[in-house]
Amino acid sequence: MEQRGIRTDKGNLNRAIQVTNLKLQQLKTRLVKLQQWLKEEMAKAVLPTLADISGLDKKLEAMIDKQLDISGKLKSVDNRLEVLSEHTRQVGIFLKYKPVYERYKQENHPTHNAEIRAYEAASSYLKAALNGKQTLPTKAWKAEYSRLTAERSELSQQYVSLKDEVREVEQARKSVYELLQGEAREQSVQTTQGLRR
Numbered sequence: 001m002e003q004r005g006i007r008t009d010k011g012n013l014n015r016a017i018q019v020t021n022l023k024l025q026q027l028k029t030r031l032v033k034l035q036q037w038l039k040e041e042m043a044k045a046v047l048p049t050l051a052d053i054s055g056l057d058k059k060l061e062a063m064i065d066k067q068l069d070i071s072g073k074l075k076s077v078d079n080r081l082e083v084l085s086e087h088t089r090q091v092g093i094f095l096k097y098k099p100v101y102e103r104y105k106q107e108n109h110p111t112h113n114a115e116i117r118a119y120e121a122a123s124s125y126l127k128a129a130l131n132g133k134q135t136l137p138t139k140a141w142k143a144e145y146s147r148l149t150a151e152r153s154e155l156s157q158q159y160v161s162l163k164d165e166v167r168e169v170e171q172a173r174k175s176v177y178e179l180l181q182g183e184a185r186e187q188s189v190q191t192t193q194g195l196r197r
Helices: 011-043 050-104 110-130 138-196
Strands: none
Touching: 050 110, 050 138
């Protein structure tokens, strides 16, 4: 039927098989070329030396030191941000309840006792925080808080990127050590086999 120009299921199947075989042949050729290229690249590859490994160890140590330094800076910034946050919170309480305190401090109003105590607690906190100064430096505290927030954000970004780099270097270092251990095993097996002969 195919010779007469009439397509059949069997003929269609044969054509599909020919196309598939052609694609498989192309893939095999491509795979052989890739394997040859990989062998050539492996032959060109330079194995790491002990100097390279000690340099890698030193770089990793320096990166970890820098990471610890950034971590320490982050902690001090976080601590200062907490203090400033508490200062501004106490200033808010102080200013909110100051009129109530001035109005009812002489009278002992049970309805305003909580506000008066909150004002007195904020007042004593701020006296200790001001170290003898008379004016509240709220603008300075807010400016410092904004500056420290920006600094914290920058330090956090540095810390995260450095953490990722440290992880990559540690992984590379581990791979190099595994490679060297594998080579050492191969050499010991070869020398043992050479001694047996």
